[in-house]
Amino acid sequence: MAIPVIDLFAGPGGLGEGFSALPDAKGGNAFKIALSVEKELNAHQTLTLRSFFRQFDPGDVPDDYYEFLKGKLSLSNLYFMWPEQAEVALDEAWHATLGEGKGAVATAEVDRRIEAALEGRKDWLLIGGPPCQAYSVVGRSRRQEKMLDESKDERVGLYKQYLRILAVHSPSVFVMENVKGLLSAETRESPMFDKMLADLSDPASVALRDKWRNGRLLTCPGYRIYSLVVKSGSDDPAGNPAYGRQMDYVIMTEKYGIPQSRHRVILLGVRKDISVIPDILEDADEVPVSKVLQGLPRIRSGISRGNDSNELWKAALAQVAREGILDGVDNMVCQEIYRNLDQVTLPQNGMGADYVPYPAVNVSYRPDWYLDKRLGGVCNHLSKTHMESDLHRYFFISSFAKVRKVSPKLNELPESLLPAHKNVTEGKDLKTFSDRFRVQVWNRPSKTITSHISKDGHYFIHPDPTQCRSLTVREAARIQTFPDNYYFCGTMTAQFTQVGNAVPPLLAHQIAKVVLKIFKSPLNESNKKHPQRLKNV
Incomplete structure (x- = not known):
């Protein structure tokens, strides 16, 4: 059965596409997007259309889809002609703004949508990349900012929405992507990347002000944060195998078969009650444009x-x-x-x-x-x-x-x-x-x-x-x-x-192979029997 995926700040769906395209040992889908969330209207329309496409087996995509691509059929007519698949796609791709600013959806509704999408599944994956403009070197230079200030730019703190979902719903694994400029970004309190690593290791301590809900104590094991390009050894006291070696988290895509020198920070988080040391990406020859x-x-x-x-x-x-x-x-x-x-x-x-x-x-x-x-x-x-x-x-x-x-x-x-x-x-x-x-x-x-x-x-x-x-x-x-x-x-x-x-889908596809091994490992299978996860709220 396909592993459910929740995709936050999904954009047009590059990260989700890579995971969705990975087959399992039986030829089915190893991962399935259960819910993707995107606020920008055009990106959401792209996301929805791709979800519609994925409702069909590759050889069974209707001719009507190609008629739409050729400009011979409108999008509304395409969805009208395939209402069942269109309804699933529109439910999967959620047009919503995360955060606490104007127009943001209530956290209770976010939780409800996630729980409905997961349908009781305990072993699942969270992916996504909080908006990166606040962290990019070019953006900070253009705004003449030396220090990031969440009170002036809400994008600085949007990763906390990711944290909150980790704390409340405790997925087995997460993959978070952001720009390389994150490594040099600072707030008045600390370097942004160091703070983010510490927060992701123990999201409940940051994201849950009240750990009691309906008379129950909420617990979250926290996460070990791994590099996808440097093999991890023994853990440090903070539980981060590569803590302090910032460049270990940077993926230089040209080294992994992507025809582009795109350098991005990508973090792989594994819940601490899962005793698995992940593999890393395999090097590949450079691909000229x-x-x-x-x-x-x-x-x-x-x-x-x-x-x-x-x-x-x-x-x-x-x-x-x-x-x-x-x-x-x-x-x-x-x-x-x-x-x-x-x-x-x-x-x-x-x-x-x-x-x-x-x-x-x-x-x-x-x-x-x-x-x-x-x-x-x-x-x-x-x-x-x-x-x-x-x-x-x-x-x-x-x-x-x-x-x-x-x-x-x-x-x-x-x-x-x-x-x-x-x-x-x-x-x-x-x-x-x-x-x-x-x-x-x-x-x-x-x-x-x-x-x-x-x-x-x-x-x-x-x-x-x-x-x-x-x-x-x-x-x-x-x-x-x-x-x-x-x-x-x-x-x-x-x-x-x-x-x-977007995240290059072919890179995401390679990351998906690494992540799938975590879910299929015998140690993870044994952890499923006694998962130390947060109680549903």
């Missing part, structure tokens, strides 16, 4: 602030080689630019679309994970528009990278291509924001896909100069390892934000 971007239909960028057509776009690219533009540029780079200009064609698919018919969709890395032959094309594959001056920069930068195998810094751009921004001189001379334009290099894993991709494409330039554009939502999703049949709802901006904030 070419292995997941090649095989998608070629499209072009659009031209903003003016007329746009295939012909005008091609003519705009040719201007990168006009007299004086490439003065002082290395001869090999110049030759590459001329060579690429000769190879520019008018893409048959134009700027792409929310669905692009394309029977030849392929991928050279993990086709079993990405591809779905029933799609007959690719969804969420529409390009952004760019100013002509940015097209020239994109063309130069992507051509430069083909020769040098790295993305150029601002001081490597010709003067004629530098943007008219007041901090450009600072970027050239002091190297501050010197990579404000960044191409993903074919033979390397991508840089981190972040939610900033929703604002502009300067950090996410496609490596093929002849397409001269930033990444599409589908390309970003492939780098994040979402399967091609995973559809993102909302506007393009909302879709990019969801993809950028």
Whole structure:
């Protein structure tokens, strides 16, 4: 029987997707999402749609789902035609805000929904990542914050919602994800990460003000916190096997078969009455971005602030080689630019679309994970528009990278291509924001896909100069390892934000294998007979 999973702060469901896709020894599902909670409307719609998809066995997904992806059927009609599966999905994916601020749902209702979803199951898994913007280095720098203050930013304390659920419901195992910036974040009282580790070890002491409910004393064994990349030895007095070694908790995804250098803190908590030392993730070869971007239909960028057509776009690219533009540029780079200009064609698919018919969709890395032959094309594959001056920069930068195998810094751009921004001189001379334009290099894993991709494409330039554009939502999703049949709802901006904030599902899938061994271990089986868990309240 599948192990129930409660997913908090679920986003579009990347973490849950990885666990849901893991088969058990009999070919069924090892894990099943019992409840996922997300406050952002578009992400919740994506979450619900994926839950609907999972109501069917892989080979039995109805044609109507693919008709929706192709834009031939509305979402409401899809749910109308499959009411039973839609009702389960809408019940599983809960649109709710956790916390204590305005609009937050009452804790009693959260507890009721969790208990209803678990249906009496005692051995279960809690996953999720409290919102990370408060902890990120870039976010703190932008807000000019040296110290985090929960009274000014409620996101600082949102992990306490996670703590409270650990204390009250005492799952066997939890997996918590957050940004690497958490390691350097501080409150006035203590380093944030040290406090979080201590709190997660003994959530009841922090999250339960009153340990008596209805005449009963509530008890929670607490948790040992493990690294997923460094094998644990003997425990320290606090019960944290890797306590104090902060980098032990950082997963560098490029080391584990993810085509992206995404570095995130991921904590694995095992309840203290379960005497199991978990395995760690297995190293894998680096996956270059070419292995997941090649095989998608070629499209072009659009031209903003003016007329746009295939012909005008091609003519705009040719201007990168006009007299004086490439003065002082290395001869090999110049030759590459001329060579690429000769190879520019008018893409048959134009700027792409929310669905692009394309029977030849392929991928050279993990086709079993990405591809779905029933799609007959690719969804969420529409390009952004760019100013002509940015097209020239994109063309130069992507051509430069083909020769040098790295993305150029601002001081490597010709003067004629530098943007008219007041901090450009600072970027050239002091190297501050010197990579404000960044191409993903074919033979390397991508840089981190972040939610900033929703604002502009300067950090996410496609490596093929002849397409001269930033990444599409589908390309970003492939780098994040979402399967091609995973559809993102909302506007393009909302879709990019969801993809950028997600946990790579293929990484979550590997974590799920580690977690499954904990649940299946003989020591855990014996603990089930006498679980020291909190009484239901």
